Amino acid sequence: MPTVTVEGSVTLQQAATALQSKLGSRYEVTTHGSGAQEALKVKQSAASTATVHLDRDGDATVFHVHGGGLVISRMVNEFGIAKKVAATIEEAFAARPAS
């Protein structure tokens, strides 16, 4: 699961807007839930999805990016769309190196 750490406080909506802008119209970025349950879903196709949720770590925002889907397809998405989403977050927010 790619993790990206960004200096400062980033809201879910800011992240959604940045991702949609950088990923373009081939991807659909939607927000879900609220409070501690809030997360983003990034969808390229029915089988290619990723979820992003945010944690606060002091003055930093930590993005956790999971592949979506069931079992094997989820594992595959960890390598595909989840990595792309994490790289896009890094680029958008000038993140620390991903772990």
Add this chain to the structure above:
Amino acid sequence: MPVIVVTRLRLRDPALLEEFFTDAVAAIEQAMKSDGNLGADALADADNAWWSVSAWQERRLMQAYVDSEPHQGISARLDHYCDEATFVDWEQASPALPDWQTSWRHLTAAGHAADLTHPSAANQTRDFPPPVQPPPSVS
């Protein structure tokens, strides 16, 4: 009574990910097709840790899977891949897979560590953080 098996494996080097991933998918697919399997799942955790959980009708059938290929060969490569490799199993009335936080509690309470060439300090103490998983709102 159903048997639940949980594994937590942490890669000692992120560069091993592609190689490990191929084996991990093969092992999960094999489990899901094996006699007696009641379900299996995997979770990519933070810090290069990977979890798996599987449920089995009975211990004998789970052991048959463990002792057959490709799982047996993959197990022999854990020392190459991991600095943390921990396993736990238990019996429960329900055949349903436990959630990841329940799996973590069992593993940290009663897990068995593999004997590794390059273990981390946590490999023996099982001082592992709870798995990071997406909120249910998007699962």
